[in-house]
Amino acid sequence: MTSWEWRRSVTNAAILADVAMDHGLALADCLQDTGIDKQLLDTPGAEITAGQEIQLIRNMVNLTDDEWGLGIEAGARTRITTHGVFALAVLSSPTMRSAVDCAMRYFSLMTSFARAWHEHVGNEVHMYVDDSEIPKDVRGLCGERDMAALLMNWVLVFGVPPPVLRGEVGGGLRERALPILEEFGIPCTEAVGPHLAVFDATDLDKPMPQASPLNALLFEEQCADLLQRRGLQHGFAGSVREVLLHSLNGKISQEDVAASLHMSLRTMRRRLAEEGTSYRRLCTETFGNLAEELLATGLTVEDVAFRMGYSGAPSFSNAFKHWRGISPGRYARGVTDRVRSAGT
Known part of the structure; x- marks a missing residue:
């Protein structure tokens, strides 16, 4: 069983709350049983537990009868700068490849509750995401958010669309994810196991526009410290x-x-x-x-x-x-x- 007591930035919850209110939900209803004070949503640097954010998502799911698209909307509103020092570590990486590696090392500092890993296979990067430990009732909205945040922020960080060659979506979520996948022209099939995205790695050795390798090492150390302080399970x-x-x-x-x-x-x-x-x-x-x-x-x-x-x-x-x-x-x-x- 996964413990959801590790801490994360309140910013992700604040974005979810904004999406919910834009769809006519009352903030008090969204925060019910979460233990999140509404003032905390506007407090820079504030943190909540993963369990509190999951309860917020569960409230949104129940109040909307699990309306498709809310997660995609939340992911599209999530900018990499939302993640503080993590963003600095990625943006200052020497190359696109090292930026991807950095992002995967500190995957838990982004939006996702899932477990992720990647492999460099020839001229491809295979990215796996296992969300099987996330409660089933919130897994759909969480999956939408993660996919949208990843694809949208790839464009913001690298200045080009993500070079995804093909994908596999598990857990019966393929149809739900189709709007964001089709927006980026990603061919995708249904899978049984973890989600998979296969990226073309041909251009990944190009330098990053804001490359600063020594600072990248410093920011990565701060990311590692943040993981440890928050109790994130890496x-x-x-x-x-x-x-x-x-x-x-x-x-x-x-x-x-x-x-x-x-x-x-x-x-x-x-x-x-x-x-x-x-x-x-x-x-x-x-x-x-x-x-x-x-x-x-x-x-x-x-x-x-x-x-x-x-x-x-x-x-x-x-x-x-x-x-x-x-x-x-x-x-x-x-x-x-x-x-x-x-x-x-």
């Missing part, structure tokens, strides 16, 4: 990732990671598999992303090797080739060339 993979980041050079063994988490290697592997990932994939993502961000700042290969705890550039270069398939020097030159091209 999954078991997040715990493994934290251990890997503290080891830096990637030479820590699976056995050492499992021991630091007070469990057997078999249990660690099983729990990662349950979240759709693996130890090897986490190493590739964690160390590869960190190395890319440091190289994008203009540091030399030698400097990055030193900062990541390697004995020298050769050992770091071998590791980077294993993570990304190219040498760190070639990657750094590619970033420089793309930045120059963007400026001409």
Whole structure:
């Protein structure tokens, strides 16, 4: 069973309340049994529990007989700047790819109550969203909101429509999601398992317009602190990732990671598999992303090797080739060339 006591920004609830009132609902009815004071909705920086927001959504569902489209409307009104430091971390990322990776690492800081993960598969990014733990009576409105917020904010962040090649919508929600999917021209089928969106990754290595890699690292640290302070459940993979980041050079063994988490290697592997990932994939993502961000700042290969705890550039270069398939020097030159091209 999922606990809904973790905290989140009240802004998401305020947007939902605005949508509800625009559809003729009384604010007092929407807030009934939530424990949310109406003044809190206008208080910057205020927080509520996930359970309080779910009760607000449940009230909207009951008062409107679960009217389709309310979630899409709420998602369309949700701007990435709504999410504070999360927005700064995404917008200051070095490349589109690192921005996507950042957004997925801190997915819980956005609108969604669902569990999400992604994989880089050749020239595609496969994004999975599992909302099976969300109460069934509010799952439809929540799904609408998440899809609309993701698609609308992709345009705001990257300046282009999201390059979604195809999608799968589970839980019988496909028909309900069709208005927003058709607006973006996304072909979508019904699925049994988690929702899936397949993105074309061809252009994801382009630089971000507001790239500031060093600040991006700072903002990500603040995002991680916010997750911890709010008690957000970022999954078991997040715990493994934290251990890997503290080891830096990637030479820590699976056995050492499992021991630091007070469990057997078999249990660690099983729990990662349950979240759709693996130890090897986490190493590739964690160390590869960190190395890319440091190289994008203009540091030399030698400097990055030193900062990541390697004995020298050769050992770091071998590791980077294993993570990304190219040498760190070639990657750094590619970033420089793309930045120059963007400026001409």
